[in-house]
Amino acid sequence: MSLFDDDFYSPKVSPWERRRLRAQGDDSERWPLRRRWPALRSPWAVGGGAAAFLAIVLLTAALSRGGDAPAEAVRSDDVASGTPAADIGVQPVSVVDIVQRMKPAVVSVISSQAFVFEEDGPETEQETGIGSGIVYRKEGGVAWIVTNHHVIDAASSLEVVLSDGKRLEAELVGSDALTDLAVLTVDAKDVAGVAEFGNSDALREGEAAIAIGHPFGLGYSPTFTLGIISSLHRVIPISLAMDGTVDWEMELLQTDAAINHGNSGGALVNQEGKVIGINSMKVAQPGVEGLGFAIPSNLAAPIIAELETHGKVRRPYLGVATVDLAQYRVDDEEEDVVELPEGVEEGIIVLEAYGPASEAGLRTNDVIVALDGRPIASTLELRKYLYEHKKIGDPIRVDYYREGNKDTVTAKLGETPEP
Structure with missing residues (x-):
């Protein structure tokens, strides 16, 4: 049968079927697409171009509405156990709600380096890099932010810019080149949002994902892009010295949500509005689209804890x-x-x-x-x-x-x- 055969997606119900359903007390004839919802998942698995587009449209529409069907409350023990969201009745959150919730929790991180432009001249600081960061905790008047190591590497000073444009001096707590993670702190007085981390082990390929960050320093309000989780365990070789020698391998989440320069250190968020990845890199080659990568939250969590406690990862x-x-x-x-x-x-x-x-x-x-x-x-x-x-x-x-x-x-x- 053709993927777009009328009998496959048609909302029509035959008179014979209508009589049978009424006899059984089933009113699904009024909402045949809802009754046939499991069938609508098949294009995602088949992977046809037009079918995949239809699935994305349906998913985006469902997320935008926040969903119509009732769902059970999310149980913390289910999330901790790694039970897939689809199996425990987790209700997707509206994309608009996620954007509003995450907007103040994702900041811009600006690194500066000291230079001497003339022999025996004064030392001058110049902005040399811009990335993103995630506020993940506020405690004792201090806000804690996680970002990428490559965002702050070699910086002589660091600033964090909030979504309202306010600039705060940031202090580096610790960083780790091997996992590409760093932790900063700022005064929490003006920090309005805190992100909640989710369970990356509970993800499944094809789930919706939102990448959040500050690409190219375009203003201070973060940018949001929608996509899916393309792969759960993409192994990427890393050459720390950029000399072609592989020093390490990172196991990353792959997403087709747009990640651009400046998004590094930003959040990859699931349908519940929880951070399940920290955006780290993308493939930037002619003809390559939709290959972005994020550090899974469950791999990042112990590294963040080590950086908080020791300022480095002890190995x-x-x-x-x-x-x-x-x-x-x-x-x-x-x-x-x-x-x-x-x-x-x-x-x-x-x-x-x-x-x-x-x-x-x-x-x-x-x-x-x-x-x-x-x-x-x-x-x-x-x-x-x-x-x-x-x-x-x-x-x-x-x-x-x-x-x-x-x-x-x-x-x-x-x-x-x-x-």
Whole structure:
């Protein structure tokens, strides 16, 4: 059957069906589209261009009205458990209501750097970057704001601009380059709005999402764009030094809600008006549309807590500078330096050992092949294993080759030192 077959979407009810429904006491003949609502979801799954457009129109209209059908009250234990909103009867909030609620809670973040333009001249501050931030708490006369690390990186001073245009001096509490998050504080006296964080683990692909931020510094009132959650677990490689070497991988939400320069650090909000992501990046290439990414709220929450408490994210530290064996290219004279048995093709070469690694006996040119019995093929895998599975002070077993012989040491992980 054609996707737009009249029998599929038609509001018409045959006389025979009308008599049957009346006999059963069913008045759905008056609202056939409501009765057939489950069928209207199918275009989203099929993915046809015109059908998807129709689904978006229907969804947008439903959100704008705030919904007509009754719904159960939202239970906090349902949200905490990760139960999808559609399964617990969550009532979508009107887009207009979300806009009005979130408007004072999303601020503009302006970073400035100090420059000396003439030799021996005075130091001058100049605005060098603009982004967005989310007010997530007010306490004791202080408002707490989360934004992206890249928004405030290298700033000598920071300002926050509220939706009414008032400028406030901001203080950096802490930031983390690896997760691209930073926490600021400002005087809470004039801060009118506070955003509520939602449960990003309860999201499903295809749910409506609103991106909120200050693109290109266009005034002080934030901009709102509507889209959907396109993917829940999009893994993006990160090169902190921008040199092509992958230092980390971020698992992000993907959305087609428009995210532009200046939206970084702003909010990605669900149908309940709760923050389920912090806008972080987009793909900006010719011919590419609707590829924006946000840090999931459930991944951001523990990082924010660490930054609040310690001003940084404390991570375990082995103490090795390494290069991947697969990327290592040597000539015949140097092959003996990393002599390995036949068949050993993956691992990481220790360029320098210090701290816990040095104390455990590792040294330059050792080839690490496993941690706690888990094969390690790259520096990225080593870093991910440490950060995701180990804690400061934990012991770690390191299997390595030295001059062709395999050996094992146990190191006690320290805390990553300040850069």
